[in-house]
Amino acid sequence: MSDKQVGVISCSGEECLGGTLSRLATRKVMENLRSKEVVTLCLPLYIAGGDEEREFAREYPVISVDGCDKCCAKRATVKYSNEVKDSINLSEIFSQEMMLANIVSGRDLKEEHYEMADQVADEICRKVDQILAE
Amino acid sequence: MILRVISLYLNERWMNFMANIKVIPCSGIGKVFGLMARETVLQVTNKLLKDTTETVCLAHLVTGDYEAKEKVEGFTCITVDGCPALCSAKSVELAGGIVKKKYRVIDEMRQHKGINAGTGTELTDDGWLIVDEFAMKISEKIVEIIEEEQKNV
Numbered sequence: 001m002s003d004k005q006v007g008v009i010s011c012s013g014e015e016c017l018g019g020t021l022s023r024l025a026t027r028k029v030m031e032n033l034r035s036k037e038v039v040t041l042c043l044p045l046y047i048a049g050g051d052e053e054r055e056f057a058r059e060y061p062v063i064s065v066d067g068c069d070k071c072c073a074k075r076a077t078v079k080y081s082n083e084v085k086d087s088i089n090l091s092e093i094f095s096q097e098m099m100l101a102n103i104v105s106g107r108d109l110k111e112e113h114y115e116m117a118d119q120v121a122d123e124i125c126r127k128v129d130q131i132l133a134e
Numbered sequence: 135m136i137l138r139v140i141s142l143y144l145n146e147r148w149m150n151f152m153a154n155i156k157v158i159p160c161s162g163i164g165k166v167f168g169l170m171a172r173e174t175v176l177q178v179t180n181k182l183l184k185d186t187t188e189t190v191c192l193a194h195l196v197t198g199d200y201e202a203k204e205k206v207e208g209f210t211c212i213t214v215d216g217c218p219a220l221c222s223a224k225s226v227e228l229a230g231g232i233v234k235k236k237y238r239v240i241d242e243m244r245q246h247k248g249i250n251a252g253t254g255t256e257l258t259d260d261g262w263l264i265v266d267e268f269a270m271k272i273s274e275k276i277v278e279i280i281e282e283e284q285k286n287v
Contacts, residue, residue, distance in 0.1 A: 012161040013191040014172060023163060027255040042168070044160045044221035047196040072193035079197075105176040106169075106256060 006034075006085070006128045007062040009041045011073040018067020018090045018099030020106075021113065025120035026065055033125050037132060047076050057081035061131050063124060066090065068099050086127045090120060155187045155276055156211040156231060158195070160222040166251050167216030167239040170265055173257065174239070175214050177269035183276055196225045206231035210283065212276060213237065234279055235272075242268050 010026035013019025030040045039056065046053040057077055064074035064087045074087045091099045094116065103109065159175040162168025179189045194202040207230035213223040214237045223236040242264065243251070251261035 010163055011191075011193045012163055012168075012172070013193055014159060014161055014175065014189045015191045015194075019161075019191065019193075023161070024255070026163065027253075031253075031255060040163050042162045042164050042221075043193050044162060044196070044225065045219055047193070048219065048221040048224055050219070070191075070194055070197070070199070072191070072197050075197055076193070102180070105173060105180065107173075107262075 004037060004132055005039055005060055006037060006131050007039050007041050007056055007060050008065060008124060008128075009043055009046065009057070009062055009073045009077055009084075010065040011067050012043060013067045013072070014104060015102070016067055016099060017101040017103045017113070020067070020104050020109070021090055021099075021117045021120055022065045022067045022073075022088075024114070024117040025124060028117065028121040029124045029128070033121060034128050037128055038124075043073055043076065046080065054081050061085035063087065063127050063131070065120070065124060069096055085131055088120065088123055088127070093120065093123065154209060155183075155280065156190055156206050156209050156226075157187050157214065157272070157276070158190050158192055158206070158211060158222050158226055158231075159214045160192060160216050160219075162216045162221070163254055165216060166253050166257070166261065167243070169216075169254050169257060170239045170242075170251060170261065170268070171214040171216045171222075173262075173265045174268045174272065177265060178273050178276070182269055182273040186280060187276060192222055192225060195229050203229045208232065210234050210279060212272065212279075214239070214272070216240070235275055237268075237272060239268070 010022040012023040041053045058081045064084045157175050159171035161172040179187045190205045211231035212235045215222045216239045249260050252258040
């Protein structure tokens, strides 16, 4: 594994739009924007005791991406591995009220939601680049 | 009169309890199976059985927050996991949920060998068809569970 890698842990929350956007943005970064530099960690597996995931988070810098103020991804990383190198809370970029909307299925997403996910993906990339430049 | 009020209150509480079956996916981000688990559950809770089921954020549940634990503890739950790690089933059980049925997308996919369901980002048309079929199957099971629980009241 290259030394130049950053882990991204997304909340994927099932109850609100913020979870859906976090997930979409993280996938976009992993698949298209920074495919060689970014590894995504499966949060449920990470929390359920996935050794590989926790080990990675101990060894490599991690960015948490949370859909709402509960910041579950960030708190889980701190609890089970290490401090996060950086974090993104979508309710700070948009608004908590908007992020708690119950539009969660991919079927119900509109163009505006994809634009929001793109905005989050750009923010993740900005933080990844900053970390890699250190 | 007092007894009648108490009875009505208890009945209402019981009906609320019965109407709140929790259906919880893993939403694993790495593979298509996680997305299928997620979309299947959302189809059940937001479309097919909107009034009798709801989902809970798994990530919130496993942080151990009281507020999240309260949503599943002692409730009938159905879990839908993408892979054999069974993160949802294990976490819900740990939080005190009564898991009546554990589903795995990989088992469902055995009936659709060779089909490209999509990726962890988006599903293909075939992927959506499998999700809809799977959601119907889970909904039928939930209706059975509700009927059974009502018989045992």
